[in-house]
Each structure stands twice: as structure tokens, then as C-alpha cells.
Amino acid sequence: MGRPDPRASLALLADNLKSRSRLGLRLVAGDQADLDRLLAFFQSSDSSSLEDLSRNVRECKRCPLHQGRKKAVFGQGPLSAEVMFIGEAPGEKEDEKGLPFVGPAGMLLSRMLAAAGLNRERVYITNIVKCRPPNNRDPLPEEAAACRPFLEAQVRAVQPKVICALGRPAAQALLETKAPISALRGNWHMFGQTRLLPTFHPAFLLRQPERKAEAYLDLKALARELGLRPAQEAGK
16 A cells, blocks of 8 residues: 555644644644644655654654653654554653653553564554653643644554554544543544554553453454464464
């Protein structure tokens, strides 16, 4: 599948920003300089485009979250990844290292991916916002909206076959819904033209380990969508 026309992609982003503005969200994300940088990104034809976008994220000051960050956390994974995992925001460890899911929740995610037959080195991982919110609170709607063009650009660059939304804030932001994660998880949805499966965030599972079995079922469904077999089934 070829990459979309960059001008059409930019137009979709601009429409998205305008619609959010009409909803009353304060979107510094819509200023012309940012849109110009996104256009330059879409016109790039090689993997360096993600590096250019990452540099823009590191320099970003479009919402107040930049004031308290140590490092912006852009994302990690190969451009060829078939699945993209999207969480809500960096935590303390991520803020220190500039990498997503490197704390306790990240270690649990790695174990769960392996059990489901997914290699963490072959997936792309990011968050709906790239800077750590104070005290690890949920991202505010205007913060998620300010980062949305960056996230959409990542999705367009990687072009994953499927997306997995990790946790309520990510699922609600991506699907633009207020439905609880308990109602969203385990069901396939659409993010643009890409199939999306929400599941519990690993940090939530550390607090409520009795829900791990449900998340494992979600990851097995994700693996099967990609034509993979979970590790436990592969040995049968």
C-alpha cells in the first residue's frame, strides 16, 4: 500500500484541528509553523522523517506540559512495525530516559507481549502526549489535542496494520468517546483506516493483577489479527 498524498494528509490534520477548535479546545497545535513542519515531514520519503518529527517534539512548546519535562518521549520501534501500541503519557522513568514504557509498567508490557507471541523489538510504542503530566495525572483534552498531529504523523509514517490503545485515556482520546475502558476493551474499533483494539494499561494491571487474564486475551486477539500464534499455543 502506497503512502497517502501529503497534501491530503495535511488537509485532514487541518480539518481535525479546526473541528477541535470549534469544540472550544485551546489549540496552539494549529499555528502555521507547526503545520509547515508537518507538511515537510509528509513530503519526506525516507525513515529520517520520523527523526525530523522527533526533533520537533523535543523542541515543542505548544502546551504547558513542556515546562516540567526532563525529556520529551517521542516513541520507539521500527518503521516497519505491523502493530503500534499507544499509551497515555510518559511516567517518571520515561521522562528521565526519553523512552516509552521503560518503568515497571513497561517491563510488564514486555512480558505480556512475549507471552502473546509479539516481539517488543518489532512493535512501535508511543503515547498520546509526549511529555509527562504533573504527578502522572491523566492528560487533559487540550494537551492530547496539541499532540494529536504528532501522533497522527507517527501512524501515517509507520502505517501499522493494527493499533492497540493501552488504557482508558488513550482509548477515549483515540476513539473520541467517553465510554469506559471496560466497555471498549476486547472489541475492535477503527482509527481512521486502521483497526484498533483497546486493552488495559500495564500500570492498571500492576494495581489490579486479577485483570491480567482479560488483557492477555486482548493481546492474543491482536496476535491472531497479525497471523501470529501466542507462545503458549505455538508449543501445542
